Amino acid sequence: MPTNWSEVPESLRCDIDIVADSALSQDPQACMLAWLAQEQRSLAYTPHNDGHWIIFTHKLAHQVLCDAKNFGSFPIGVPANYQQRPRLIPLESGPDEHRRYRRLLLPVFQPDVVKTMESSVRAHACAVLDAVMGNDKIDFLSDIAKPIPTRVFAEQMGLESTMLPQFYAWETGFYRAPTLEERLACGQQIALHLQQVVEQHQKQPGAGNIVDLLLAAEVEGERLTAEEVQGIAYLLFLAGIDTVASMLSFTILQLARNPHQYAQLHEDPEKVAASVEEFLRLNAFISLNRICEQDIEIEGVLIKAGDNVVVPSAITSRDPQVFGAPDTFDSNRSRGEQNRHHAFGAGAHKCVGLHLAKLEVRVVLEEFCRRVGSVSLSSDRKIIGHGGTTMGLDALPVDLHWAAQ
Ligand code: HEM
DSSP: OOOOGGGSOGGGBOOOOTTTOGGGGTOHHHHHHHHHHHOOSSEEEEOSTTOEEEEOOHHHHHHHHTOTTTEEOOSOBTTBOGGGSOOOTTTTSOHHHHHHHHHHHGGGGSHHHHHTTHHHHHHHHHHHHHHHTTOSEEEHIIIIITHHHHHHHHHHTTOOGGGHHHHHHHHHHHHHOSSHHHHHHHHHHHHHHHHHHHHHHHHSOOSSSHHHHHHHOEETTEEOOHHHHHHHHHHHHHHHTHHHHHHHHHHHHHHHHOHHHHHHHHHOGGGHHHHHHHHHHHTOOBEEEEEEOSOEEETTEEEOTTOEEEEEHHHHTTOTTTSSSTTSOOTTOOHHHHTTOOTTOOGGGSOTTHHHHHHHHHHHHHHHHHHEEEEEEOSSSOOEEEOSTBOEEEEOEEEEEEOOO
């Protein structure tokens, strides 16, 4: 039987709601960090969202994420919500199946393949930025951060560019439609469309986009079935658009609040490349979750089979035991320190798309910094955010001063 709130000792109880705390809607990251500031413990149990553990230290988080035997990844969600959607491949697969998926997926997302995507990512970034050039008041999220990864995803999946408006609508509906039925309907439309795309690519194989690469991927005579490619395409949609948009918007929020940091990047956009890892660390926003497979004791605390264990990367990526001056932006951290953040997770499920994600973040910021002289938060409009396992911003109104071109 999973842990019940009534049996959790007082010393391990906390009152954190990572989904619906009202402070998350104003500034989700600040809200998380405020929780961290109060914590002296390695872990605690909250009764919210069907009850789950929260890990506060980097060391313990790493132990959980790297122990796939004791901490499984199905179902993902807080609260776990498998009934409402298809199984996510490869995230929700068991260790053996997962190894096979990774072997087939990794070559598609390896650095030299991703490098060939740079010119097209840059072309999309420039097109979107040029379309808003001159507007001194924009919503960074809907005008820049969302459209660019959506266009990149559409191109990678071989989707028609005429489908983009429809895709924005499904995507926004999937995450934010007011009712569960509407969100599910958007998810089904996306899945159906991706199924048609995969079938079309099977009939007429092309070269170069991710669907073609996945259909052709072969390791030791093994290939993915069309259904598996559809499942993976669905996860790539979930994992590859909103995440990049969130990372870009949290980073611009950081830079808008720290004009001296922005000024340095505007003066020399080539410095963006060396700052990306530190942007990722400071703006990590995913709360990963694992389901305990069997009773296990960690740091003297019994975690029971079936317990949901949440690893908030925003918190563990600022652990002072690992990162000196953890709240300071420092793009010169030692390599060992720099690469240890949990923005992309850790262990077997560490983000397969991390090279592409870093490329998108770097290229968009380079092009933004080149064009925009200064960025500040609008005083007349509010930031809107949300919590959940993928916390993010729904509106980031900013005032821009465009540089002379
Ligand atoms: C800044 C952007 C991104 C962030 C912060 C991010 C973060 C993450 C994290 C934390 C995980 C681990 C989840 C877990 O262990 O429970 C993950 C997994 C994954 N991500 Fe990303 N991601 C980003 C962009 C992308 C992109 C662009 C793609 C591909 C187009 C992608 C594809 C995936 C896939 C397929 C997995 C599952 C890997 C597995 O289960 O083996 N991600 N991502």
